Amino acid sequence: METIKVNFENGIEMNRIEQGAEIIKRGGVIAFPTETVYGLGADALNKDAVRKIFEAKGRPQDNPLIIHVADRDISAFAAEVPEKAQAMMDKFWPGPLTLILKKTDIVPLETSAGLDTVGIRMPSNETARLLIKASGCPVAAPSANISGKPSPTNFKRCVEDLDGRVDMIIGDGSSIVGLESTIVDYSVHPPRLLRPGYITYEDLLVMDPEVVYDEAKTRADEKEIPKAPGMKYRHYAPKAPLTIISGDVEKAGKEILKRTEKYRSEGKVVGILAPKERETMYNRENIRFISLGSEKNSSEIARNLFEGLRMFDDLNVDVILAEGFSETGVGIAIMNRLKKASGFNIVEV
The missing domain is CATH 3.90.870.10 (DHBP synthase)
Structure with missing residues (x-):
């Protein structure tokens, strides 16, 4: 066509x-x-x-x-x-x-x-x-x-x-x-x-x-017809497996770096999705950091979320680690999409 x-x-x-x-x-x-x-x-x-x-x-x-x-x-x-x-x-x-x-x-x-x-x-x-x-x-x-x-x-x-x-x-x-x-x-x-x-x-x-x-x-059961889009099947997913590290910001950062070192030792390219405030923390070899914007601006993060996920496909990363976001206001929607993108693969710290 x-x-x-x-x-x-x-x-x-x-x-x-x-x-x-x-x-x-x-x-x-x-x-x-x-x-x-x-x-x-x-x-x-x-x-x-x-x-x-x-x-x-x-x-x-x-x-x-x-x-x-x-x-x-x-x-x-x-x-x-x-x-x-x-x-x-x-x-x-x-x-x-x-x-x-x-x-x-x-x-x-x-x-x-x-x-x-x-x-x-x-x-x-x-x-x-x-x-x-x-x-x-x-x-x-x-x-x-x-x-x-x-x-x-x-x-x-x-x-x-x-x-x-x-x-x-x-x-x-x-x-x-x-x-x-x-x-x-x-x-x-x-x-x-x-x-x-x-x-x-x-x-x-x-x-x-x-x-x-x-x-x-x-979320709709696999056997039922959903009443709205996005209630069934894996949605919004990049090619690489995505894990959300959720909880206290400092603890989440340490857990992400710990996992990053493990993946890097295996020769994997790691993608990290987080607010721009964490760019310096994640500025390391073999890490592909993508900022969604400021953690103080949930509208900016929402606007950049899907494009950020797609950019990891462009970068050919092997695995993606994402910081969780506060589930208030627009943050509820941001986390809703991230959870579905990860297949609800969430680690609480």
């Missing part, structure tokens, strides 16, 4: 938006930017087009897709919108919040993975909204990567994964959030936070004190 590649380095080009919309209208698949990560989109109401998303990603079809809309009128796709869910939409849309709601029959089972619910969100990225509006349909869009790999947050990574697998790739800078959307399930009572994100659990509780978060419930 010949993939059309367009990068809006000098501003949005409406003729290219229209070109992308025409591809979606005729059942094609395109990668496009959002504020969270880049998405891999197709007409959410066209079951044949939706199947092409799974084929391009190499993704199991028992994983539901989020549908992206260009405005807050979702009555065609959601059978019911609870009052508190509407309040969430009014507060956080457009933005990185997905709501799980009972779906209407117009949404095919291929999009919802056979469930009677569907995830819906309205992205804040202008290119994304223009594309959805021009397409005249909701756009189903998981992250624009090969299934299991770290989600792409820029044009270059989309091209690496999907060139020759999709009809078109549109670039528009780096994603400003860097983590997939927060997902709240309003098809149940009390509502449940299924995937933490940039909109934090604390943010949600201000709007609806009944929202429940249980980390164990963010």
Whole structure:
């Protein structure tokens, strides 16, 4: 397949938006930017087009897709919108919040993975909204990567994964959030936070004190169909095995250095993922240190997380050691992604 590649380095080009919309209208698949990560989109109401998303990603079809809309009128796709869910939409849309709601029959089972619910969100990225509006349909869009790999947050990574697998790739800078959307399930009572994100659990509780978060419930059993993306299978993973060293900063640093010496004695190249404040500590031979930003700025760390994981693939490291982060605010989402990237390989010190 010949993939059309367009990068809006000098501003949005409406003729290219229209070109992308025409591809979606005729059942094609395109990668496009959002504020969270880049998405891999197709007409959410066209079951044949939706199947092409799974084929391009190499993704199991028992994983539901989020549908992206260009405005807050979702009555065609959601059978019911609870009052508190509407309040969430009014507060956080457009933005990185997905709501799980009972779906209407117009949404095919291929999009919802056979469930009677569907995830819906309205992205804040202008290119994304223009594309959805021009397409005249909701756009189903998981992250624009090969299934299991770290989600792409820029044009270059989309091209690496999907060139020759999709009809078109549109670039528009780096994603400003860097983590997939927060997902709240309003098809149940009390509502449940299924995937933490940039909109934090604390943010949600201000709007609806009944929202429940249980980390164990963010993982689906292998035999059940997950209600939201990312609840099943290994996600966000670099090629090299990743271990999280979590706990007191000083103790974690000593444990990482201890393990590093062991790996280096075996001739292995070690990747270390940590805040920039630790760069001097880890400045040693045969170590590939990648900074996610300042430990004082959780938004910066979140924005750089997936790109940092992908950089280790570029560096061909043999093993990766990552410092854990405080699980408060956006830190909950950062650790959620790191844990899944490591296959929940965590060492507490």
